[in-house]
Amino acid sequence: MVKLSAAGQKALDDLVTQFQAEKKVPGFGIAVTSVDRELYTSAGGFRIHDDPTSGAVTPDSLYWICSMTKLLASVRIFETQLFADIVFVLIFLDLQLAGLILIEQGKLNFDDPVTKYLPQLKDLVVLEGLMATPTPTPRPAQGVPTILHLLAHSSGSTYFAKLPEPIYALSKGYTFEQTGGREQAQEEFFEHIKEGQSGIPLAADPGTSFSYGYSSDILGIIVERVTGQSLADFCEQYIFKPIGIKTTFRLTPELIAKLIDLSFRNQDGSISRLGDRIPLIQRYPKEVLLDLGGIGGYSTLPDYAALLRHLLRIEAGKDVPNPILKQETVKGLFKPQLTEAGAGALAAILSMWDSDVARNGVNWSTGLAVTTKDLPGKRRANSGFWGGWAGTLFVVDPTTGIAIVTGTQIVPTSDKGAIELFDKAEGIVYANLEDD
Template sequence: MVKLSATGKKALDDLVTQFQAEKKLPGFGIAVTSVDRELYASAGGFRIHDDPTSGAVTPDSLFWICSMTKLITALAGLVLIEQGKLNFDDPVTKYLPQLKDLVVLEGLFTTPTPTPRPAQGVPTILHLLAHSSGSTYFAKLPEPIYALQKGYTFEQTGGREQAQEEFLECIKEGYSGVPLAADPGTSFSYGFSSDILGIIIEKVTGQSLADVCEQYIFKPIGIKATFRLTPELIAKLVELNFRNEDGSISRFEDRVPLIQRYPKEVLLALGGIGGYSTLPDYAALLRHLLRIEAGKDVPHPILKQETVKTLFKPQLTEAGAAALAAIVSTWITAGSVNWSTGLALTTNDVPGKRKANSGFWGGWAGTLYVIDPTTGVAIVAGSQIVPTFDKGAVELFDKVEAIVYANLEDD
């Protein structure tokens, strides 16, 4: 067991003070946990960046966690695998016959006009979990480049099943079938794998992904993460901001369309981007996984220990690991990397920071996390700012991680 020393807590307090004083970020938060308990939680800035009357950001403030939702969707998929309702090797066409005519875009990243060809093979549930299905965000680049794809921003109407169909049509991007960056199982490709998994979860259970996650993840752990905003939650939500080219920060001001949210009804809970959480609640989710992985007593465990251990075992091919590394290297120093059944993995020790086979990822709007089962700690930190990989958000997380690991001591 480890704890954060008094020196470490003061260093984090000083970091919060520094980031506020230097206005390095708009509203931001930090949460640190051990396998046993919360070690630290703090926040800085205002809910609306340049408006002190909007209220201070606190550990109870709500963040749009964007792609940190992908882990939650993966956990829901693993729950159904344990229940025998899904299998790792199930082809996605078993549940979504609309995905039978997939096309691979040859030259996607090397030519302005990639050539579509029929995909070889069919993605499986494991491929969706490991992001090796081939699904890509980049079949058609959004305008501006930092914008969300139309699969995330189309207007949801008519009901959940209609929204599912509209989503699957949107992600075709005008091709005859859903486009892939590579043949299923051959590489890593960042795209709509988690959203497709979320739709399959809805098909199998007859429930919304939001309700499945509430029943099997949020409620058993005792956290208030959600896919659905309400007036009460909107009042706690940290507003989105924008980093200008000169480094200054502005309000987001509807620069690009976002996912559907209150007051409109969310008919399709997007498994790749649609979650909201406080940072301490997300840390509590990671703590729950750490406890299960370590074989500790856990009230209402959401998964078996053997299943949780798959979250820390690489699943990608060598080519897939290289493709993931090319993305990760643009925003974080993580060494060699891979992907498991739900987490990006750092597969080597990072000096002064996480140990090998730690899980990590981040969200489009400026939040990041790491979960380290070897050391028995997890860290969540970030802000609400785009474009993604914001320098201030990455700097905050890097400094928090370094402080935490330099100041752990035996409990």
């Protein structure tokens, strides 16, 4: 067992004080856990960055975790260019757990073709020259994505069949107005992600490379089709409630009062309110008809850390009340699944976010980006990590037995301040671990 030394606690406190005093980011927080217990949690700033009367950010404040939702989608299935590259990095949060749960339950298989559940994915087109030319050439895709391809983000699905305007905005598949019922919203989703193509567009043939896109959202829709439940209800029953966390897909008036407001980083480095610059996903007070597995989650940082701690305990073979997955399945979250070409594509994307991590080797598992080598002074090889479009980041290291989550709420994505907060927190934690 490891713990954070008193010097480490003070260094993190000093980091919070510094970031708050220098206003490097709007409202923010840090949460650190070992395999056994919470080690640290703190926060700084205000819920609305320029309004002290909005209330201080606390560990109980709520974050839109965006792509960190993706891990959630994956787990449950088991049991039963520069601008484009930057945008790529920002949307991952993980829905993978839901998929893994269904695999463990025997309701899905890794090698199931997605067309078994979604005929909308029968006609796929690969956009040759995507990101290299303004007019990519569509051709029929070779092969059909499988459940494993969705989990490993090697399905070919892409956010960038058409670049959003402005470039930092979310893609159309996330911002369309949901109408009718759940099934109608699903159909509208598939129409929007076509982006005018004859079929759903891909960046590469299924299974051949890494491509950041709607894989987790498609996986979430499959979860709904297989179970007959909304993704929100499924995750509540099989992930959130068993762990004892309040992570959610659905905002309420009470949660809105805890939600940190989104801010915007101006070109001169200053911070202002996001306002109505860009459309966001459908949320309260509008009815959410389609729970977006790639971006639709909301969580406090300690709750997300509790999810990671739950996985660490299962992986380590410790006694876990209400385990959401089997040990073998959780160990798979830290094992690479991409081809060499896929790993190279992921590294190219990550180089825009964290060149040190990219240079040390990366891959993708059934739910997480994973490091393939130790990062000096920080995470060990086979650690899982990712982040969210609006400024949340995490790492979970089964070798050391710790996880770190940091967050703010700011766009455009890959904000330097948000990345600096995580980088410094990770360095402090690893420099101040000691045996318990």
